[in-house]
Amino acid sequence: MRLPQKERSIEDAVAQISDGASIMVGGFGVPGTPFNLIAELVRQGQKDLTLVKNDANEAGMGIDHLLANGQVRKLIVTHLGLNGHAIEMMNSGALEVEFCAQGILAERIRAGGAGLAGFISDIGIGTELAEGKQIVSVDGKDFVLETALRTDVALVHAEQCDAYGNLCFAKTARNFNPLMAMAADCVIAESQNCLPIGDLDPDAIHTPGPFVDHVVALKDLHKEYAIVRR
Amino acid sequence: MRLPQKERSIEDAVAQISDGASIMVGGFGVPGTPFNLIAELVRQGQKDLTLVKNDANEAGMGIDHLLANGQVRKLIVTHLGLNGHAIEMMNSGALEVEFCAQGILAERIRAGGAGLAGFISDIGIGTELAEGKQIVSVDGKDFVLETALRTDVALVHAEQCDAYGNLCFAKTARNFNPLMAMAADCVIAESQNCLPIGDLDPDAIHTPGPFVDHVVALKDLHKEYAIVRR
């Protein structure tokens, strides 16, 4: 027995994405954002996309190119604060934005990845953040029902990977990546370090191969994956 | 700034446990079972305990000593198959046993550790395993509500640790350990390899220090932590 191989060209991997697709995109700020996959998605031009991401990067970077290119219908995020362009698009009605508390977004994605339908918590109880959500009582106490999130596609960036799809993330580039890598029907991972199968420490793998459908070995890391000077 | 130190003697750490305590115990079979902490708990003799564990080890090993010593009132497990003694105690009424599906037990513990109140899933729907549980409907579909599990104490075994409580588990000894290490008010970790702070790879830590209250550096690993010949 040997483990299956899942290496694809970046063109073939991103070509799996259809118009109208829902897509999770890893990253929190620059770290962990799959800039190369995003650039290829801009090049291929799929339209009417729904994106799920912690943030909208900054104006002129990362998923902002998808926004500027008119490819995105809806964005589910926790915070847009660093991208004035995205805020303008939201305020002008050019972009539908749904906000979610950060840890709740993380858990909704994880629930999707874990094959659960949702979870209950007391986060947001008594504030407008719980409005419109189903309330579930347990032992006389009220909780908010949060539904699981799954998407058609997830795009993630790993520091290291192998051809079976095992992924390791670097430092704070981990963030939403391992969660999103569980929670989509088609998971595409990019990495600048695609190692031979067996070279990753089996005790130190963050995302095990079965969750990953396509592995893209990057020749060059995108120039936007760099230090941002403000 | 430097990170807090949490090393304790095994006697002091286990002395945190009171009569009547609920205790999660890591391990699946031998791997990951905190045999040294269990032996000290047998020695100190706390009574009327409720244990949460994947299994009951085997007769004459691990938590079976706590059963034999009359310290356990109730056991929440997924499977008792390898411990005929525990099955006898259950059948004779000497031990209350609550069974839970394995992945559901893992998620109930994780939910407790993640500060959630519970989750909904379709596992067990239409079978006796869902009987007596609250049903929650989402978009016309029925799901079983599973409540989060937290205990007073968790006892876990790590392959490596540091004094801040960062833990790394070995191979299939990981199992329930990192989940339980999130889900108790007092988490006690034993390890035969307690390394200086900073020696663990910060990208490869399975349980981050904040979840762990007491670290016990073992001089010798318990003799039951060995190959079992059947």
Next chain:
Amino acid sequence: MSDARQRMVARAARAIEPGMLVNLGIGLPTRVVNYLSSDMEVGLHTENGLVGVGPTQDYDHADRDLIDAGGAYISALPGGAFIDSAVSFAIVRSGRLDLTMLGAFEVAQNGDLANWKIPGKFSPGVGGGIELAQKAAHVMVLTTHTDRKGNPKLLERCSLPLTAKGSVERIFTDMAVVDVTPEGFALKELAEGVSLDDVIAATGAPLIIPEGDIPTF
């Protein structure tokens, strides 16, 4: 293992297709691993925490921290990954498991499976069986065609508490390969030396018999 059981296990192994992720349940299904070729691309999942299960190890080569869900000492393939119990079942419940092969006390003609409890006699707990049976993309059963007393295990309906409803697609026994179809059990293959009448007599529900020659294994 008897010849008949070995043939059954070998036949079941042929149901595993390249590229699959497969969980082999405790008991007979675990034996299937010995019939998979060394160059086959396949991932084996064991629910206690490994993707990429390799061959079983004898006691002299056993690692105290490396077992399968049944407690057997195993190895890990290159590229294998250790996972915690929550991630292990996340793989199962989220549909990433292509196939599970499980043992059975009873299988009903509608695909219901009972394999965890005989009330009053045997109830050591359900372990990971429910989630495997309910959520793997394909669920197949490996079992002797009858129990130790000769009573059929393939039935019109299960009498024991269910593990999962309508989940079983195919059954490999020491006598036959039987599919679960919307019309009930369909006989697909006969074990060598077993007659059609033997199988019909040992089955507790109607069997749809194919026209023409019945393949053997």
Next chain:
Amino acid sequence: MSDARQRMVARAARAIEPGMLVNLGIGLPTRVVNYLSSDMEVGLHTENGLVGVGPTQDYDHADRDLIDAGGAYISALPGGAFIDSAVSFAIVRSGRLDLTMLGAFEVAQNGDLANWKIPGKFSPGVGGGIELAQKAAHVMVLTTHTDRKGNPKLLERCSLPLTAKGSVERIFTDMAVVDVTPEGFALKELAEGVSLDDVIAATGAPLIIPEGDIPTF
């Protein structure tokens, strides 16, 4: 930073006790790290995925993969651990965070906090603020006593959408230290050079004034 702000931040730093796990929110609270001594035992948590935050790094020493939740380049202490976003908030929600210091638009005398949305003007999303404000064992606020127009931020009740109800225990401002008590705001300390009348005038709710001398910071 003005002298008054520096004093406020330095005063807030003294609220951090050895052994604590602390999250310092985006903005002013982040500055508190510069007032913690190098030999203090304390763990800093940043919600984007690190326990054991170390000093901020300049661009020449920045690591592209190592930022805090506000996007600043940071370092990790020896013994620090990187975590994913789910584990990060598991720490917060399960009560393992001893203290968070947050910014505020408004704080009410019952401890209500509003710090994420000014309808029609500013609504970039709530980020991790709700869970921090609702679940940290202790919640303290660092804020200027009034907004840019001079309007008080400490109010009888919040007019903006709430981040969390009744969560704030203590407020550090450029003018005072104020505790939230069951009876309302209680003045605890005055900033150097600030008079009692100044604070009363700049506060939009009754202030309980201590008897005797009021300590300064």
